[in-house]
Amino acid sequence: MTRLNWGMIGGGDGSQIGPAHRMGAQADGNFSFVAGALDADADRGKSYAQSLGIAPDRAYGNWRDMLEGEREHPDRVDLVTVATPNSTHFEITRAFLEAGFNVLCEKPMTMTVEEGEEIVRLAREAGRICAVNYCYSAYPMVRQMKAMVAAGELGAIRCVVANFSHGHHAAGDDADNPRVRWRYDPAQAGVSGQMADCGIHALHMASFILGDELRSLSADFASTVPGRVLEDDAMVNFRTEKGTVGRLWTSTIALGRQHGLDIQVFGETGGLRWASEQPNQIHYHRLGGRVEIIEKGEAGLHGDAARLSRVPIAHPEGFPLAVANIYVDLAARIRGEVAGALPGAEDGLRSMAAVYAAVDSARRDGAWVDARPPMFR
Ligand code: NAD
Incomplete structure (x- = not known):
């Protein structure tokens, strides 16, 4: 199985949802965490990304640098997760879809219905996956x-x-x-x-x-x-x-x-x-x-x-694994395999x-x- 390349925006040190995405994406060996713009503060984001094993040249200070860096990268990310505060989802998701990336966006996907329609159209036109993390x-x-x-x-x-x-x-x-x-x-x-x-x-x-x-x-x-x-x-x-x-x-x-x-x-x-x-x-x-x-x-x-x-039966199964299930089906979709339901x-x-x-x-x-x-x- 070829591992897919994965990057995240937001989800920095101390964030609520960041750890669930990191565990979820990597739990099954489908995705390698290779790029990130993890924090609103550029220096904090870069150093935290490197502490998680991301190479210095792919530990970005902000999402625009990540877009430019990954667009031309020979081994560019197959999936970008957007785990920033709500008001930024639309702008970031739109930019990455336009550049031909697959995206998993946190909920709510956008702040308005018009923005939501634009994302749906864009994903359809680009032929790219835009999933939303309705992990439950x-x-x-x-x-x-x-x-x-x-x-x-x-x-x-x-x-x-x-x-x-x-x-x-x-x-x-x-x-x-x-x-x-x-x-x-x-x-x-x-x-x-x-x-x-x-x-x-x-x-x-x-x-x-x-x-x-x-x-x-x-x-x-x-x-x-x-x-x-x-x-x-x-x-x-x-x-x-x-x-x-x-x-x-x-x-x-x-x-x-x-x-x-x-x-x-x-x-x-x-x-x-x-x-x-x-x-x-x-x-x-x-x-x-x-x-x-x-x-x-x-x-x-x-x-x-x-x-x-x-x-096994009667053992607890945690919330991050529900997130991991989203990534399982994302990986299958990206690879063109049969996949389950994906919001x-x-x-x-x-x-x-x-x-x-x-x-x-x-x-x-x-x-x-x-x-x-x-x-x-
Ligand atoms: P948080 O405030 O705990 O963390 C947000 C992180 O994003 C921080 O690390 C911050 O530095 C970073 N950030 C902010 N602006 C950024 C930018 N422009 N570029 C890069 N990084 C930036 O927030 P949270 O609770 O983790 O929530 C994040 C998103 O996840 C929200 O949209 C929230 O609704 C969603 N969420 C979803 C679930 C779920 O069940 N699916 C659960 C919790 C949160």
Whole structure:
């Protein structure tokens, strides 16, 4: 197997998501970490990159230097991960796609729907991969749920309920904490706080499991901590293209909830429940039967769930491995091999359209609005 060359922008020393990408990309030997512009501070970024084994001439001080350096490099990177703060994603992703690189962008892919449409068009025209790191969709048991829905094991789907609600920004006196403040500041976060930060993960997961896309929504946004401009709590009712009823609750003030990502799917003949804090089990209730627990690693799982189970039954399987699963399929795509599901630029665009629709709806007392990007109507 030929190793692919991989580079990262952002994800510097002390960043939250950087380590997960480094572990994820390199876990299976698919990618060699050969280039990076890892930090907003050029010197910090260069020295940290070299401490991770990147050669000095490919430890770049900023992403523009990396673009120039890699464009002409005889052994240029096959994939660039963009793990910088949200407002920079569009500019960096666009530049690397235009230069013919494959990109894995962190969520939210862009700050506006128009930017999202430009990325989708660009990736299509360039014939390059633009993936978005909706990594929770790569948990084996989420793949099992998707396969069970597709196989008709729940009958026709009536309703999906998705939550991404935690209590980590509940403290009012934490409002000036720099890691918290930007998330509720329109100048830095854009039109939405928690919906754009975490709600889109849960919404993507609902679409992913159902094999169905968001059509319309009605949102109620609240900023419950005094002084916050953007929402820290949102309830979103939605309908899918196939007419399934959807409910999404996303919050940062839900004390008592920790990570708080969970999803339930209710069909005519069965229901499923999964939570990221117990990622190895699905609760399955067949109509007229008892609740069964389906365990990761057990015999008889659907193909993608079995393929992506990395550790024996009843052993914990971590979040970085969900990220690693994204890289497994990226590597296969780049090599032109058969690959599994990969969240793409279309998903990034749909999320941004959902955020804008939710903002619009919330401003108009929960009016039902079309939540599809214009290019997909
Ligand atoms: P962070 O603030 O902890 O780290 C950001 C890093 O990017 C820092 O090292 C910073 O120096 C660097 N950086 C900033 N501007 C840069 C630039 N112009 N060029 C190069 N490097 C730059 O942020 P984080 O929590 O790691 O989040 C980064 C991104 O990852 C965000 O978009 C966030 O939404 C996303 N994220 C996704 C998940 C997920 O589950 N998929 C989880 C956490 C964060």
